[in-house]
Amino acid sequence: MTNSAVRRLFLSEIELRVENALPGHPDTVGMQRAVQGLEPLSRAQQDLVLHWLEAAAQSSFELALHMATLAPQALERLDAEGFEIWVLNGLDMKDREDVPTAKAFFRDLDDFILRYRYNDSVATFDDVIHRTYIFLQAISGEALDIRVDERDKAWTDTQVMYLPYELAALPDAASNRKLYKVMATLLWAQTRYGTFYAEPGEDGQAVTQNALLRYGSDERALRLLAALEAVRLEAKLLRDLPGLVAEIAELRGPWPAELEPALPRLSQPDATLADTLEVLDAFLKTDVDIPAMVHAATIDPTQTMKNIRAEKRTDGKPRFGAQEIAFEPFPSDFDDGEAVGQGVAGEDMEPGDMPSSTSLGKNPVRRNDDVVMPVNPNTQLFPEPDFKYDEWDYKRGAYREEWCHLYEVPVAPGDPAYVNQVKHKYRAYIWQIRRQLEMIKGEDKMLSRQVDGEEMDIDAMIEHVIDHRNGSEPSDRLFRRRVRNERSLAVMFMVDMSGSTKGWVNNAERESLILLCEALELLNDNYAIYGFSGWGHKRCEIYPVKRFDEQYDDSVRAKIAGIEGKDFTRMGVAVRHLSKLLEEQGARHKLLITISDGYPDDFGDEYRNNYGIEDTRRALQEAHERGIRSFCVTIDRQGADYLPHLYGPARYEVVPNAYRLPMRMAEIYRHLTT
Amino acid sequence: MTKQTHITPQLMRIDEEPFYQSVDDEIEMFEAAAKAGLPVLLKGPTGCGKTRFVEHMAWKLKRPLVTVSCHDDLTTSDLIGRYLIVGDETVWVDGPLTAAVRAGAICYLDEIVEARKDTTVVIHPLADARRVLNIDKHGEQVEAPPEFMLVISYNPGYQSVLKEIKPSTRQRFVAFDFDYPTAAVEAKIVAAEGGVSDDIAQKLVKLGQMTRNLKGAGLDEGASTRLLVHAAQLIASGVKPQAACTAAVARSLSDDPDMTASLQDLVNAVF
Numbered sequence A: 001m002t003n004s005a006v007r008r009l010f011l012s013e014i015e016l017r018v019e020n021a022l023p024g025h026p027d028t029v030g031m032q033r034a035v036q037g038l039e040p041l042s043r044a045q046q047d048l049v050l051h052w053l054e055a056a057a058q059s060s061f062e063l064a065l066h067m068a069t070l071a072p073q074a075l076e077r078l079d080a081e082g083f084e085i086w087v088l089n090g091l092d093m094k095d096r097e098d099v100p101t102a103k104a105f106f107r108d109l110d111d112f113i114l115r116y117r118y119n120d121s122v123a124t125f126d127d128v129i130h131r132t133y134i135f136l137q138a139i140s141g142e143a144l145d146i147r148v149d150e151r152d153k154a155w156t157d158t159q160v161m162y163l164p165y166e167l168a169a170l171p172d173a174a175s176n177r178k179l180y181k182v183m184a185t186l187l188w189a190q191t192r193y194g195t196f197y198a199e200p201g202e203d204g205q206a207v208t209q210n211a212l213l214r215y216g217s218d219e220r221a222l223r224l225l226a227a228l229e230a231v232r233l234e235a236k237l238l239r240d241l242p243g244l245v246a247e248i249a250e251l252r253g254p255w256p257a258e259l260e261p262a263l264p265r266l267s268q269p270d271a272t273l274a275d276t277l278e279v280l281d282a283f284l285k286t287d288v289d290i291p292a293m294v295h296a297a298t299i300d301p302t303q304t305m306k307n308i309r310a311e312k313r314t315d316g317k318p319r320f321g322a323q324e325i326a327f328e329p330f331p332s333d334f335d336d337g338e339a340v341g342q343g344v345a346g347e348d349m350e351p352g353d354m355p356s357s358t359s360l361g362k363n364p365v366r367r368n369d370d371v372v373m374p375v376n377p378n379t380q381l382f383p384e385p386d387f388k389y390d391e392w393d394y395k396r397g398a399y400r401e402e403w404c405h406l407y408e409v410p411v412a413p414g415d416p417a418y419v420n421q422v423k424h425k426y427r428a429y430i431w432q433i434r435r436q437l438e439m440i441k442g443e444d445k446m447l448s449r450q451v452d453g454e455e456m457d458i459d460a461m462i463e464h465v466i467d468h469r470n471g472s473e474p475s476d477r478l479f480r481r482r483v484r485n486e487r488s489l490a491v492m493f494m495v496d497m498s499g500s501t502k503g504w505v506n507n508a509e510r511e512s513l514i515l516l517c518e519a520l521e522l523l524n525d526n527y528a529i530y531g532f533s534g535w536g537h538k539r540c541e542i543y544p545v546k547r548f549d550e551q552y553d554d555s556v557r558a559k560i561a562g563i564e565g566k567d568f569t570r571m572g573v574a575v576r577h578l579s580k581l582l583e584e585q586g587a588r589h590k591l592l593i594t595i596s597d598g599y600p601d602d603f604g605d606e607y608r609n610n611y612g613i614e615d616t617r618r619a620l621q622e623a624h625e626r627g628i629r630s631f632c633v634t635i636d637r638q639g640a641d642y643l644p645h646l647y648g649p650a651r652y653e654v655v656p657n658a659y660r661l662p663m664r665m666a667e668i669y670r671h672l673t674t
Numbered sequence B: 001m002t003k004q005t006h007i008t009p010q011l012m013r014i015d016e017e018p019f020y021q022s023v024d025d026e027i028e029m030f031e032a033a034a035k036a037g038l039p040v041l042l043k044g045p046t047g048c049g050k051t052r053f054v055e056h057m058a059w060k061l062k063r064p065l066v067t068v069s070c071h072d073d074l075t076t077s078d079l080i081g082r083y084l085i086v087g088d089e090t091v092w093v094d095g096p097l098t099a100a101v102r103a104g105a106i107c108y109l110d111e112i113v114e115a116r117k118d119t120t121v122v123i124h125p126l127a128d129a130r131r132v133l134n135i136d137k138h139g140e141q142v143e144a145p146p147e148f149m150l151v152i153s154y155n156p157g158y159q160s161v162l163k164e165i166k167p168s169t170r171q172r173f174v175a176f177d178f179d180y181p182t183a184a185v186e187a188k189i190v191a192a193e194g195g196v197s198d199d200i201a202q203k204l205v206k207l208g209q210m211t212r213n214l215k216g217a218g219l220d221e222g223a224s225t226r227l228l229v230h231a232a233q234l235i236a237s238g239v240k241p242q243a244a245c246t247a248a249v250a251r252s253l254s255d256d257p258d259m260t261a262s263l264q265d266l267v268n269a270v271f
C-alpha cells in the first residue's frame, strides 16, 4: 500500500482519536483495549468505527466505548450498512431505556444479526400501513379501518380489515410489501363484491351469509372457499384495475392445477358468491385439496358473523364497500336474545334528537341514561369558579346566565422523554413541514409608497412629477421597502381531553401538538394550547398547556406529554372561554382550531344530544361574529352525519384514523394560514 | 393641463370556437346573466374548466375578453391604469379593467381571493346597479356599456383564514358552481382535448377520480381535468401511459414520498 491516504492507522493515531472522542474518560484500561482491537482492521473499517465512536460519544462515553470494543467482532459479521444500523439501534435503545440496556443490546450480537438478516426480507404492517391506507381509500372512496390481527391472519368482518403484523412469505421485502397491498385489496373486494352476501338466486331464494356458516370450521372447505373467492374477486377487479390484477397474477404464480376446472366459471365478470358455492360443493364431493395460497385472504365466516353481531349491526350493512351490497337481516335463531332494536334517526324520536345508534356509540365513556352513575364526590365541595359563562338553551331559545362554572386546572407534567421520542419517530416529517413553513416565512413583501426604503418607487415618482406639473401637491412617499411578511395571526388550539380520548386518540393529540410546535417555532405566529373537559355545568375545566405569552420550552413540552383523558365533553363553554382569550390578542387574524373525537357530551344534565350540539354551534357562531375563524378537526369515522350541523359556522375535517392526525394537522395548519 | 394621450391594451378577440363541453345549464345561465347585465362569480376547484368556459362564452357572445390573474401585489393602478411619461408628455395608460369597460368586453378576474382587499373594492361600483368605473387619478367616471361584463373566479376548496372574499364583494355576483364533471363527460373532454382513444381517456378519468377520493386525506385536491388532459397529451405524443401519469399526475399532486408512492401504485393499478 503506497498511498498514505488509505493506509491503516497506527496504534498511536487510533489512540489519539479515541482520546479526543472521549476526553477525560476514566476507563483508560478499556480505552486501551478498544484501541488494540481497532488496529488490525482495514482503514475503511477503522474510519467507520471511529466515526461512530465520535457520534456515540455525544450520547454516552461509556456506551460509545463499549460499542467500539465490540466493533471488531461485529464487523466480522456485518457489512458497513449493517454495522450502522447496529449502532443506531443501540443508541435508540439508550434513548428509550438506559445505558445498561443499550450495552446489553450491543453484547447480544447474535440476536441482532438474526433479526437484521430476517428483516431484510420481511415487510411489517408499520412499513406498509400508510401506503395501503391511501391506496384503498383511493380505490374505494371510503376511509377504511385497517388493523393488525393478533392471530396473524388476513381477514375482514366487513367493518375492520385485519392484516398480519408481518409478512415473510416471499423472498424479499419489496414483494412482501406488494403482498400486503394485494391482500388488503382482496379483503376490500370481499365486501365490495359480496363474499358475505349473494344476490337472491333465480328461484327467489336468498343465498345469504348463512350459506357460509354451514362450512363451520371445516378447514379444507374454508381453504377452498378462500381460493375460489380469490379467483372470482380477481376477475371482478380486472375491469377497473387491470394493472393490479397483473401484479396479483405475478405474485401468486399460476393457479394450482386443482383449481383449473373452476376457472372458466369463476372468471366470468358476473360470477357471484352463488357460483363460488356451487363450485365449492362440487369440490367437496371429491377429495381434492389445495395448498393455501400466499395471497388469498382467510375467510372465517364464524368470526365475521360474530363481530357483525357484536356490533349490533342490525341494519345488516357492511361498513365499507356498502354502495352495492347489502346484508339480509339476521334470522332470529342467530340472535342470542340480546336487544337488537337500535334507534335510527327519524324513528320513534323527537324531531332532531340525536340517535343513540351504534354509529355514534363508540365513545367508551358515553353512558346510557338509565345506568346509575356514581355521584361525583366533588359535587358539594366546589370552590368559587375562575370564570362563569352563559350557555345557550335551544329549547327556551335563550341563554342560561352564568350557567357554566369554569375552572383553570394545571396539567400535571408528563414524561420529559416523550417529546424526544415523538421527534425521533417523525423526524423526517418534521423536517418536511419545517421546509414548507419556511417557504411561508421566506416570503418577504415589498411595500410601495414609503417615506424611505431601499429603492425608488417608479409609479410614485411618475405621479409625483405629474402632480407637480398639474400644480397639485405631490406626495413624498417615493420609496419601496422590503419587509418581513407580517402575518399578524393568533391561533388557539383547543384540545379535547374528555375520557373518550384516552389511549390512542390522546396519543395522536399529543403527537400532533409536538409536530405543530416544533414546526411553528419557525414562524412567529402567536399560538396557545388549552385542553378542555369537565363534569356537569358546575365543574367545567380548562387545562392550559401553553399560554399565548409562554415560550415552547421544557415545561410546555412536559405539559404536552401530560395531556390525558379526563371526563366529559362540554364544548360550548370551552369555545367561549378560549375565543375570549384569543380575542384579547391584538392580531388581525384569529383562528381557533379544535381537535376532538366526537360530539359534545356531558354527564348528568341535558348537555348530551341536541342541547350540547346547539350550544356548541351557538358558541362557534358567537366566535365567528367576533371575527374568529374556527376549524374543527374530528377523529371520528362514523359520526360525520351530524358534523355539518354542529360545525355550522366553522369549517371542519374528519380524520378517520388517529394515527393520521399528526401529519394531517400540520398540513391543515399550513393551508389555513397561507 | 398637460395634453393627455390614451394608450389602450390589446383586447383578446376569439374568432374560433373554443371547445367547451357543457355540463349543466351553465351556458344558458351565463347568457341570461349577460343579458341582464349581472356580474358572475365562478366557484370551483383548479383546472375544472372555468377559464375555458369564459373563453367559450366570450366567443359565443362575440365580445372581447380581458383576463387578469390576481395576486397579492396587484394594485388598483394595475387594474385601472396609470400615468407614464413619454418624452415631455404625461400619458395615461388604461389598465385592463378600464380597457375592458371602454370596449364593452368581458373582464375575467381569475383567483380574486389572492388580490388585496383594497384592490377588490374598486370593482364594487362596476358590480352593482351603478355599473361605473371611477378613475380617481384623473377624475373620470367611465360608464360601462351594456356589453361589459365582469366575471370573477375563486377556488373555495381550501381557504386560508388570511384570504376570504368579503361578503360585500361576493354578494354582488351571480354565483356558478363548477366541479369536475361526471366520468362520462370528463372522458369525452379528455379524449377530445388530449387526442387519445376513449379507452385511455376512461382509464385516465378513473385514475383522476381515485385521486379525488384522497382529497382531505393527504391531498389538498385530486387530479384536475387539466392534469388528465396533460397526461393524455403526453400519451398522444408517444409517451407510455404509466410514465405519462407519473409525470403529469403522481408527481404534480404531491411531494410527500409516501403519497407519491401510493399514487404510483394507483397509476400501476389502472394501466
Ligand SMILES: Nc1ncnc2c1ncn2[C@@H]1O[C@H](COP(=O)(O)OP(=O)(O)OP(=O)(O)O)[C@@H](O)[C@H]1O
Binding pocket: B019, B020, B021, B022, B023, B044, B045, B046, B047, B048, B049, B050, B051, B052, B053, B110, B155, B189, B193, B225, B226, B229
Ligand atoms: N368542460 C370542459 N370543456 C372542455 N375542456 C375542458 C372542460 N373542463 C376542463 N377542460 C380542460 O381542462 C383544462 C383546464 O381548464 P381551465 O383552464 O378552464 O381550468 P380553470 O377552472 O380555469 O382552472 P384554474 O382555477 O386553475 O384557473 C382546459 O384547458 C381544458 O383542456
Ligand SMILES: [Mg+2]
Binding pocket: B050, B051, B052, B110
Ligand atoms: Mg383558470
